[in-house]
Amino acid sequence: xxxxxFTLSIIALLLALACGSSPTLAQSALEHGxxxxxxxxxxxxxxxxxxxxxxxxxxxSADAPLTxxxxxxxxxxxxxGRAIDAEFDRYIQAHKAEFPNESIGAGTSFDFQLFDRxxxxxxxxxxxxxxxxxxxxxxxxxxxxxxxxxxxxRLTRTDAQAGEKTDDKASDDVLSPRLPMTxxxxxxxxxxxxxxxxxxxxxxxxASGDWPLxxxxxxxxLTSKDGPLDLIGPENIARIxxxxxxxxxxxxxxxxxxxxxxxxxxxxxxxxxxxxxATLENQIDRDRILGDAKLRRDFKAWLLxxxxxxxxxxxxxxxxxxxxxxxxxxxxPIGFSSSRLQPAFGLVQGDAGAADPVFxxxxxxxxxxxxxxxxxxxxxxxxxxxxxxxxxDITCSGCHQTRGIGGFHFPGVDWMAAKxxxxxxxxxxxHFFGDQxxxxxxxAALRDGKTPDYSRGFSSRPQLRGSSELAGTEYDNGWxxxxxxxxxxxxxxxxxxxxWTCAKGLACQVLDQASRMGMCFxxxx
Numbered sequence: 001x002x003x004x005x006f007t008l009s010i011i012a013l014l015l016a017l018a019c020g021s022s023p024t025l026a027q028s029a030l031e032h033g034x035x036x037x038x039x040x041x042x043x044x045x046x047x048x049x050x051x052x053x054x055x056x057x058x059x060x061s062a063d064a065p066l067t068x069x070x071x072x073x074x075x076x077x078x079x080x081g082r083a084i085d086a087e088f089d090r091y092i093q094a095h096k097a098e099f100p101n102e103s104i105g106a107g108t109s110f111d112f113q114l115f116d117r118x119x120x121x122x123x124x125x126x127x128x129x130x131x132x133x134x135x136x137x138x139x140x141x142x143x144x145x146x147x148x149x150x151x152x153x154r155l156t157r158t159d160a161q162a163g164e165k166t167d168d169k170a171s172d173d174v175l176s177p178r179l180p181m182t183x184x185x186x187x188x189x190x191x192x193x194x195x196x197x198x199x200x201x202x203x204x205x206x207a208s209g210d211w212p213l214x215x216x217x218x219x220x221x222l223t224s225k226d227g228p229l230d231l232i233g234p235e236n237i238a239r240i241x242x243x244x245x246x247x248x249x250x251x252x253x254x255x256x257x258x259x260x261x262x263x264x265x266x267x268x269x270x271x272x273x274x275x276x277x278a279t280l281e282n283q284i285d286r287d288r289i290l291g292d293a294k295l296r297r298d299f300k301a302w303l304l305x306x307x308x309x310x311x312x313x314x315x316x317x318x319x320x321x322x323x324x325x326x327x328x329x330x331x332x333p334i335g336f337s338s339s340r341l342q343p344a345f346g347l348v349q350g351d352a353g354a355a356d357p358v359f360x361x362x363x364x365x366x367x368x369x370x371x372x373x374x375x376x377x378x379x380x381x382x383x384x385x386x387x388x389x390x391x392x393d394i395t396c397s398g399c400h401q402t403r404g405i406g407g408f409h410f411p412g413v414d415w416m417a418a419k420x421x422x423x424x425x426x427x428x429x430x431h432f433f434g435d436q437x438x439x440x441x442x443x444a445a446l447r448d449g450k451t452p453d454y455s456r457g458f459s460s461r462p463q464l465r466g467s468s469e470l471a472g473t474e475y476d477n478g479w480x481x482x483x484x485x486x487x488x489x490x491x492x493x494x495x496x497x498x499x500w501t502c503a504k505g506l507a508c509q510v511l512d513q514a515s516r517m518g519m520c521f522x523x524x525x
Contacts, residue, residue, distance in 0.1 A: 033209030127153035130412020145188035180245035261407030386496025434462030
């Protein structure tokens with residue numbers, strides 16, 4: 001128990017540090033055309049053509065923003081609200097079965113404090129544009145559409161009390177009106193049958209990173225005829241992804257604190273003009289696979305074939321929908337030890353309690369051998385432990401549990417604050433920032449007409465692509481970076497994690513003895 005508490009306290013400290021990291025590195029990683037985070041520019045865009053009302057109701061004449069009471073009343077959004085309501089009911093029912101002696105409900109008087117879902121349908125809340133992210137690094141999923149552009153909106157209160165002072169110390173010391181939910185409107189980077197090339201789209205985005213502009217000027221250039229945002233509109237919409245902090249459980253005498261996040265995806269059906277509940281990409285339905293003999297045989301046979309096994313290693317695998325779930329609960333923090341809080345727990349031999357795993361050690365070793373014999377160059381999976389870690393972090397929930405700020409990778413900026421330029425120094429997680437070099441490398445390849453390398457490393461450690469920009473930082477071997485404690489005998493090291501070292505002057509402090517995983521801190525072990 002002491003080790004668990006130490007682990008959780010370290011994680012809480014690092015989450016706090018992640019929110020207050022040096023802005024210089026964070027901004028330099030974003031200023032190369034991979035994302036738009038300038039708060040004043042986002043305010044202009046939200047008030048203009050990138051407010052939800054202009055995208056979901058393009059024929060609407062009024063420019064007023066959509067309140068949530070209006071948003072979820074739209075015919076296209078009714079299935080979204082209905083599905084989220086069903087998930088709340090399902091979660092409450094499961095909680096009562098698992099924790100009959102712990103109360104659950106909206107408000108601080110409950111042991112498990114449920115998100116007040118009335119706020120989702122309130123006239124005093126709305127979704128505010130918090131960031132725009134280029135995800136053309138996902139063009140391997142939709143080559144014809146050149147990947148994706150993501151508009152990330154944060155649920156925010158608009159009533160007066162959300163802006164009241166917390167005390168009389170300072171004029172900007174106010175309660176945050178933002179609520180723990182994001183709505184990700186995913187758009188195709190290129191419209192169907194559009195004449196513009198992927199190279200041109202990538203060029204525009206990369207060029208915008210060099211503009212010395214902010215605020216209204218930057219927003220105007222981004223949406224101008226030659227700007228990157230001129231290429232997207234309502235006809236680009238592909239789906240909606242939601243991430244909601246469904247419950248928070250403060251620390252008690254019987255357990256540590258815990259927060260659960262609900263993840264959902266809704267594909268846009270252009271024929272019916274509605275968003276329909278869909279499976280989450282690569283979100284393995286663990287319980288259903290473990291409970292269905294045929295499904296587990298089929299999943300094992302499919303994934304261990306050399307081709308999908310190689311794609312799993314590269315991080316570009318697309319698991320067929322029959323093996324996937326339509327919802328995910330991502331508990332945080334999860335610590336470093338293997339547990340049922342991780343999405344792939346029990347699928348691989350070696351997990352505590354995995355009496356009848358889908359994948360045995362010999363299965364994985366055989367798959368590694370076959371892939372190598374087929375000429376597939378494996379970059380990440382070199383052991384059973386590497387295979388298990390990859391199974392976890394390709395899932396939506398597993399990725400959100402890794403180096404996130406709470407359960408989010410992009411909380412975004414808060415331009416409604418009294419001082420928006422200072423309100424959120426770091427708008428995204430270490431995982432997000434660590435991936436920027438890889439994403440820019442892919443954008444440059446697309447721009448230059450080269451074949452991009454879409455591979456990615458583990459969620460815990462960024463794939464640096466030869467750049468030294470992140471060397472010695474919390475993203476790569478610096479203070480707080482995830483690490484693997486090396487054995488004195490090199491032959492005993494797990495080959496999947498031998499590169500996970502610490503910079504000079506730091507040591508890998510083990511937080512899980514079984515895996516030898518830890519974090520880089522000052523001192524000796």
